[in-house]
Amino acid sequence: MAGILGYGAYIPLYRIERSRIAEQYGDYAGDGETAVPGHDEDTTTMAVEAATDALTQASTDGDQIDAVFAATTSDPFVERGVAAHVAHAVGAGRDTRVGDFQGSARAGTNALLAARDALSTDADTVLVVGSDALSAPAGSAAERTAGAGAGALVFGEGDAVAALTDSGVATTGFVGRFATHEDVTDGDGRFNRERYLDAVEIAVGHLGDDSFTHAVFPAHDGGWGRKASDALGLDATLVSTFPEVGYTAAAGVFLDTAAALDTAKAGESVLLAGYGPGGCDALRIERRTAETPEMTTDEYIQSSEQLPYGKHRQFRTWGGN
Amino acid sequence: MFEPPYTRTRAANERLRAHECDACGWVSFPEQPQFCKRCGVDASWSETRLHPRGTVRSYVVQQRLPEEFETPLPLAVMDMPQEESGEPARVYGLFTETDPADIEIGMEAEGVFRRVFDVAGLPIHSFKFTRPRGDRL
C-alpha cells in the first residue's frame, strides 16, 4: 500500500478538431479533439505544471521530495533525461534520486510501481510524472490523435487522498504499435487488439480484488477501453481523456487516472491498466477522500482554444513535437 | 543549461530564487546579490522565492520580432510578490497564449513554466505569463 498525497493534471490550452485535420487530406472525419502543445511547451514544461498542481494538493515542498520518476514516450532527446529537470524545477534537493521511464506507454505504470517500491526502501516522498507531446507526420493517421498532456502523483506518508493498494503484471513481449522519432507504425489493428485484451486480462487477473467503481484503459485506440471492460466483465464507470485530448501514451496513464480520481468518491476504487509495447500493468487505486486539485482534469479540458490546421503544425514543429 | 551563464542563473530561472536586501528590503531578481541597486550598500542578502503570479504595471504588444517569437507578443513590466512577505520584484514578463485585448494594467497574470529559448538545441526553461487558466473556463 502506498499513500497518494496529491495528484494533478495538465492539458495544453490549444486543441484541434480531428475532423479539421482529416479534411486537410480528404480523409474520414472522426469525432473528438486533440490537445496541441503551445510552441513553448515540451515534455518537461508540461510535467512541471502537473507536478506543481500535485505538490500543492499534497502540501509538499520540493525539498521534501526523495525521488522523482518521469515517464514519457516523446522525449526528443536520446541523452538528456526528463526526471532530473523536473526535479530541479520543483525545487527538489541535490540528494533526490531520479528515474526516467521511457520506450513504452507502459512506462507510466512502470514509474508508479517503482515509486511504490521506493517507498518501501529508501524514500518517504516520491513525485511521479508522466508527460507526452506526441509527434506524427503531417497527413498520417496518427496525426489526428497525437495528443499532449501530463499528470503527476505525489506518494508519501500523511493524509492520503488515495492509495495504490495492489498491482498485477503481464509482460508478454508483444509490440503492436511502435514509433521512432520520425514515424508511427500501427500494424494490424484487430490482431493488436486481441493481444492487448489478452495482456490486460492476465494483469488484472493478478489483482486480489476485482471490484471497481471506475476503470481507465489508456490506449491509442479510443475503442479498446470498452472492449477491455467487457472482456473483464466490469461494472465500472469508464473514464478516458482520449475524446478531448487524444492519445497521450505514458502521460495518458496519469491523465486518465486523475480524471477518474476527480469523480471517484471516498471509498471508491479505480482500475488502471497501463499498456504499451511489452505488456500491461494493472493497478488498483482506492480513493480516501473526495478532495480534488485546484484545477481538475475536466477544467483543463474545458479551458481551451481552437487552432487552425496550419498553426497546429507550426506549434508541433516549433516545440520539437 | 550546459553553458556557464545559464547554469549560474538556473535557480532564478526555474525556481524564481531571489534575494532580499537586509538593509532596505529591495528584491534582487534576476540579478546577483552584490551591492544593492537601490540603497547602494554592499549588502547582506536573504534568499527568498518569488510567487509566480504577478501584477501588470504596464504593457505593450509587439508586432515585429524575429521569427522565433510568436507575434503579436504582449510584454509587460510585472511586479512579482515574494512567496512569504516583503516587497515585490519588478521584472519584464513575456506573455504567452494571451489575446492582447485581455491585458490591462493592474491585472494579475499567472507565471507558467515554459521553454524560453534553446541553446544549441537544449531548452532553457523559465516562466512566461498568461491570463490565468482558471479564468478561461
Next chain:
Amino acid sequence: MSSETDVAVVGAGMIDFGELFEQSIDDMLAAAFRDCLDDVDKGMSPADVDAAWFGTIDIADNASSGLGLSHPTGLFEMPVTRVENACATGSSAFRSAVESVRAGNTDVALVAGAEKMRDSAAGLIEGAALDQVWRGRGVTMPAFFGLRATRHMEEYGTTREQIAKISVKNHENGAKYPHAHYRFTCDVDDVVDSPQVTYPLNLYDCCPVTDGAAATLVVSEDVVDEFTDDPIWVAGSGLSVDSFERGNDESLVGFPATEQAAGQAYEQAGITADDIDVAEVHDCFTITELVTYEDLGFCEKGDGGAFIDSGEPLLDGETPVNPSGGLLAKGHPIGATGVAQVNEIYEQLRGEAGAVQADNDPEYGLQHNIGIGRNATGSVSCVNILSRQR
C-alpha cells in the same frame, strides 16, 4: 570653480542624414570633420586639434577604438578616445571633451560621432536580446519606450492624439531642416493610422533607421579668440544612469535618469528649466519626447500631453523643442545624434538656424539624450546646456 577653464563651442559640422548606402563610416566622418573645420569663423586646421573624442556604438562593426576616428581624419599622435554610452553616446562624447577642456588638459578638442545604421538590415529588431532570461529578451526599442506610453495614458489620461502631435510637430520642423532624413509633413490621423509597430506606438511614432555623422569643435577660453569672436559657451552638463528594476514607480512613466542629469546641468549652469529657450531632446519615439518635457522640468509630471497641446514646444512657441525635426524626422544615427543636437543648439544660439530658427532670440539652449542599456533594463541620460553668455 575659479580654477576651471570656461569652454566654448566654435564650430559645428554635419552631413545630410539619410540612407547613405554609398558612404562608408570613414566617408561620413571625414565629411563631417571637413564641414566642421570650414564652419569655424576664423578658420581651423587639423593641426590645431589637441585631442579628440569619438562617439559610436559601432553598430556595423567598423571601429573598435579611437583609431576609427584617426583614420578618416588623419588625427594621429594625440589622445583619441572612443565613447560608447547607448543612445547618449554622442552627448557623452561631447561631455567628455568639455570636461577635459574645463580641467585645463586640452585647448582644442574635436568631438565626432557617427553611425552606419543601414549597413546591417536588422535595425530596431536587433535590440531584442535573444539569449537572456528575465533581462530584456524580446524587448525591442519601441517596446521599452511604449511601456511608458501605456502607463502614462492610464495614469495621467494622456491621449493617443497628444502623443501623435509630437510626430506632427517634429515632421513639420524636419520638412524645413536641410540635414533631415525625412522631409515630409503629416497630421494626427496619419500617425494614428500608420501601421502598428508595438502597441501603443505606430510607425510614425518611431524614428527612422538613418546613417549620419556630425562633428563639433570645443576650445578653452585661453584660445577662443584665435577661432571666433562669437563663441557659444558650455554652461552646464549632466549625466546619470538608472534602472526600472530598482522599483521606482517614476520609471514606469518617465526616466529618472533624465531628471538627475538635468538637475546636474541646471545646477552647474546656475539656471532652472524656465531659463531654457530652445531644446533638442531625444525623441526616438513620440512618447520619449512627451515624458522628457516632464523629466526636464518644462512642465509638471503628468502634464506632457497638456504641454504639447499648449503649443509651447512648437517652432513659434515659447520654448521650441526639436526645431531640427528631432530624431523622428532627422534620423537617429546613434553616435552622431547627440553631437548633431549640440550643433543645432549652437546654430540656434548664434541665430544661424535658417528656416528653423527659433524666433525668441534664445539665450540658453539644452541638448538631451536618453539611451537604454543592459538588455533594456537601464537608462542613461546626458544633458548639455549651451549659452550665449560666458
